Amino acid sequence: MSKHHKLILVPLDERPCNYEFPYLLAHGTDYRVERPPAGIMGLKKRPGDVEQLWSWFEAACEGADGAVVALDTLLYGGIIPSRLHQLELEVLAARLERLREIRRRYPQLKLYAFQLIMRCPQYSLSDEEPDYYADWGREIFRKGFIGHRLELGIATDEEIRELADIDHRLPAEVLQDYLGRRAINIEANKQALELVREGVIDFMIVPQDDSAPYGHTAKDQEKVRARITALDLELKVYMYPGADEVGCTLLARMLNKAEGRRPMIYPRLSAVQGAFVTPLFEDRFFYETLKYQILAAGGLIASSAAEADLVLLVSTPGETMEEAVSQKHAFHSYDVYRNLMELVEYGDYLLQSKEMPVAVADVGYANGGDQKLVKMLRQNNLLFDVAGYAAWNTSSNSLGTVISQAMIYLIYGRTQGHLDFLALRYAEDVCYCSVVRGELSEGPVQEMGYGKYELDGPRGRVAARVQERLSEELAVRIDSPAGRVKITDCYMPWNRMFEVGLTVQYEPS
Incomplete structure (x- = not known):
């Protein structure tokens, strides 16, 4: 492949995790990621312009080496619209047909796709679901x-x-509206599998957003799994918990394949029982999902550090997973059933004595970083020496992100793009998700006259307050004599407290 290969990204939606992260991870590599203009993407419940997205995609395929495609965007206009649409199956089938045409026109294009199974949250909240x-x-x-x-x-x-x-x-x-949409979506899932069987799609992930062992989603998974088996696609279609990280995972897979690499990753867990914890919002033991995440990104699990290209330090819960905002209270299982000190010292030893790349999957809590772990990494000056770090949303969201970053690090090393992405993770996952979000959501936002699901716009007073607090937290939790993190932009993409949009830079001293 020539220098500066062109890769196309059709993101799952316009939030930074989908639209920005894969794009940022490619910074400083020989791969240029092109994505649709923001104006044709959707906005939360408003779908993207599907016709324009297809036209953009078809045109972008000219001269491209590979494409990472969220089928939900090309079918429904995004992840939330996939839960709200009134489309007939014929319309969806006609849209999928366009992929066959793209394959005919560009036979050498590597096409990796992902498509969700519609989730079924356990609570009554219409923020991301139909109004009812x-x-x-x-x-x-x-x-x-x-x-x-x-x-x-x-x-x-x-x-x-x-x-x-x-x-x-x-x-x-x-019930009729809800089940009717599920039935149509599952047929679209099955039709996409046909495209894999025909070789139109080279590899596919069916991520499970917010899964449970029983219920509508679990039953739909069984249907899709049965079809995967019937079509002999087990090695070409993976199905495991995740969603918003899959763009990153497939990008890493594409780079690994293009470079002829198969990185060996050795996971070192902070708790002996960590492998057997079922993370919040997921449906199986942590370790089974970890295998999928590494495999999907183009790597394999190593059985020891000696045969590994990279060691993944994994801070798991010791027993059951809690939310990151709850870490201000002591939990016996977190303090006693796991050992973070050994994890940090081991990582330090590998980096200093063995020059072995080390990444940190901070998945002890859901929805944010572990403040004790980050404090110890900072004490040993490891924060900006690691090959990757992530701690946002679900365990799988974090795993897919850090594994992708670490694999790209193995190819390109400590680029400015790499350091900036680390800085973004510390600002967002640690300072925002585990500190500032909870602190502002329970009081200050209400005192300003807003609610955590309805702020004063993406760049209003709340966003300004968030940026101010984040800068303060970065100064005490992340910055060190070696360098500092500077925020150059801060906004609230969906006008709610749950996610933040940040542009940051790491400035070495």
Whole structure:
């Protein structure tokens, strides 16, 4: 391949994790990532302009070496619109047909795709679901959950009574709308699998956003899994927990394949039981998902540090996973059933004595970084010597991000792009997710006259306050005599507190 290969990214939506992260990870590499103009992407519940997205994509394929494509964007206009649309299957089938045409025109294009199975949250909140989910979300979830257990013959008498009560109360038109959309989406999933079978799509991930062991989503997974098996696609289609990190994962896979690399990753866990914790919002033991995340990004798990290209320091929970905002209270299992000190000292030893690349998957808590771990990394001056770090949202979101960053580091080393992405992770995952978000969401935002789901716009007073607090936290938690993190932009992409949009730079002293 020539210097500066062109890769196309069709992101899952316009949030920074999907639109920015893969793009930023490619900075300083020989790969130029092109993505759709922001103006044709959607905005939360408003779908992107699907017709314009397709036109852009088809034109961008000219001269491209590879493409990482979120099918939900090309079918529905984004991840949230995939849960809200009123599209017929014929429309979706016609859209997928355009991929066959692209394959005919550009036979040498490497095409990696991902497509979600529609989630079914366990709570009543319409922020990212149809409006009726505010009133009936919990009931829709419980109906699927108990109904599934009933089919398996394991529902309790209490659950059966609860189901009868839900059937009595839940409006028929609500359930019909919800289940009808799920049925159409699952058919679109099956049609995409046909494209893999035909070789139109080279590799595919079916990530599970917010999964549970029983219910509507679990049943849909069974249908897709059965089709994968029937089409003999087990090695070409992976299905595991995740969603917003998959653009990064597939980018890393593409670079590894293009460079002829198969990195060996040795995971070192902070807790002996960590492998057997089922993370929040996921449906299986942590270690099984870790294998998928490494495999999907183009690597393999090493059985020892001696045969590894990189050691992944993994801070897992010792028993059950808590939310990052809860770490201000002591949890026996976090303090006693895991050993962060050994993890940090081991990483330090490898970096200093062995010159072995080390990355940090900070997945002890959901939705944010572990302040004790980061404090110790800083004490040993490791924060900007690591090959990667992530601690945002779900365990899988973090894993996919840090593994991708670390694999790109193995090829290109300590570029400015790498240091800036590390700085972004510390600013967002540690300072925002585990400190500032919780602090401002429970009081200050309300005192300013807003709510955590309804702020004063992407660049209002709240965003200014966030930036001010983040700068203060960076100064005490991250900056050191070796260098500092500077925020050059801060906004609230979805006008709510959950995510922040940041542009940061790492400035060495």
